[in-house]
Amino acid sequence: MHSLLRFLSELQDVSLLLWQAFLSLWSKPRYYADTIRQMDYVGVGSLPIVLLTGFFTGAVLLLQTFETFQYYSMQNESGRLVATSLIRELGPVLSALMVSGRIGSAIAAELGSMVVSQQIDAMRALGTDPIRKLVLPRIVALVVMMPLLTVAADIFGLIGGGAVASLMYNQETSVYTYSVRTGISTSDLLGGIIKPIFFGLIIGSVACHKGLSTSGGTVGVGRSVTNAVVISSIWVIIFDFFLSKLLQYLLDIGRL
Amino acid sequence: MLSSNENDTYAERGIDEVEASAPEFDDAVDAPDRMRPAIEFRDVHLAFDDKVILDGVSFSVKKGQTKIVLGRSGSGKSTIIRMILGLLKPDAGQIFIDGEEITHHSEPDMMSVRQKIGMVFQEGALFDSLSVYDNVAYRLLEQGVPEDEIDVEVRRMLRFVDLEDAIEKMPNELSGGMRRRVGIARALVGDPQIVLFDEPTAGLDPPTARTICELAIKLRDLQDVSSIFVTHEMNNLRYLSSEYATVNDEGQVVYEKEGEKLCLINTEIMMIRDGQIIFSGKDEELQRNDDPYIRRFIHGT
Ligand SMILES: Nc1ncnc2c1ncn2[C@@H]1O[C@H](COP(=O)(O)OP(=O)(O)O)[C@@H](O)[C@H]1O
Ligand SMILES: [Mg+2]
Secondary structure: OOHHHHHHHHHHHHHHHHHHHHHHOOOOOOOHHHHHHHHHHHHHHHHHHHHHHHHHHHHHHHHHHHHHHHHOOOHHHHHHHHHHHHHHHHHHHHHHHHHHHHHHHHHHHHHHHHHHOOHHHHHHHOOOOHHHHHHHHHHHHHHHHHHHHHHHHHHHHHHHHHHHHHHHOOOOHHHHHHHHHHHOOHHHHHHHHHHHHHHHHHHHHHHHHHHHOOOOHHHHHHHHHHHHHHHHHHHHHHHHHHHHHHHHHHHOOOOO | OOOOHHHHHHHHOOOOHHHHOOOHHHHOOOOOHHHOOOEEEEEEEEEEOOEEEEEEEEEEEOOOOEEEEEOOOOOOHHHHHHHHOOOOOOOEEEEEEOOEEOOOOOHHHHHHHHOOEEEEOOOOOOOOOOOHHHHHHHHHHHOOOOHHHHHHHHHHHHHHOOOHHHOOOOHHHOOHHHHHHHHHHHHHOOOOOEEEEEOOOOOOOHHHHHHHHHHHHHHHHHOOOEEEEEOOOHHHHHHHHHEEEEEOOOOOEEEEEOOOOOOOOOEEEEEEEOOEEEEEEOHHHHHHOOOHHHHHHHHOO
């Protein structure tokens, strides 16, 4: 098949899955217990790696830029750079990439092995809609938890930057926090929360689609997992650009 | 209806059970409820891309009847079963469950039909993340049945398959035969009147395979369940088509051989090849058949 055609049909399948999940949101039965369990798994489970990523990203941002700021005698402003780049870009994107690696792969593997061992068929045969029972709880969990994880990563990133500033460059903590505060605007915060909602949707729907469309036994499960992570990561990065542009337009972000 | 070339060949050879079973399609309309088939396929076609899987398949399973489906792997046996459950839709033709046409049922409509059907999957298909209890209870939990009723029903079902001890276990702690039996218990919860077995004995040791056949016989003879039993093991075929279950004076279930004069009327065999039914009839007719393909399949020569 022509690769463009294949791409379009994949896109159609993912959108269709998302749409079906969306529709089933409004009617019974609802699987609250499954949703809570997924939230725990996605949120609490991913917290350590996301915090670690955030912390060191903030730290390295300051490490790499402090001396340049110093050269222009603007070292008191260095917290601004950490804050803006973390909250606008690196917090949402890096958290999404970490979550896509950890959760996207787990979702694709779990659903994929359920397909090849006929558990999905069994579920349908027993009268349960797998989209309600499996897909919706996962997407909801990702959409709810992604912004929270991102905020946590942002906060740890700012702490990381502050730690480098005060421990390695002996900057006053108050100077750093002041420059951080001037660097953050309301629309930055808003954008930094809107983005991860979309990233959660992307990761959830791509991973569920890849898992559910698994074929070809255990080898197929491996393929689905790889595809889920690669495709959702790429989509996060591509989508991030267009989302940034849109948010710039809507919220007036990025103009100083 | 069944007028493919191959069927004609068998008719010429004097084996006309294929034709003989055809009139029941016509009777079905005004016959009493008892005569209405539990499952009926009318000229069903299916192809994946350009690979034809089913090419005009028609058959019916009467109430209380067991249909044994034979055929090489890849001949479309599981496909037929998936269609009965509405997991797969035919390209053409009609499918009836209990007289209700389900060919074009949407997924929500299909849910109520599936309540009548129990399905035993090839490898058991137990939910890995749920205990044996929760697997067997699954359908009842979904229906919101009270917990104490579920408990009674789950224990009754596990007793039926002789696995009461395993109730707390997880599927990965079970042997292949136990998994299959839990799968049967799960399928039988709610006493479905139709039960589908997809190679339930594949890869099991002979005694366990025998136990599973006995369960199928018990359902057929004592509970009046209609079933489809997919297999390619000749032992299964022999048990199912020559033994019957009765309850003896002490109230125990015993299995007896059909003997010389008696012939089991509630078990039929159908064989699929290249997307078509090449044989349909009783065990005795199958044994007497002299088509080389069928003979090789049955006798290995
Ligand atoms: N989803 C599918 N897509 C393409 N081909 C399929 C699909 N499902 C089954 N097939 C093909 O249909 C044929 C019949 O499969 P199946 O009904 O599982 O055979 P069996 O008689 O062994 O149960 C096989 O050749 C299989 O490759
Ligand atoms: Mg099969």
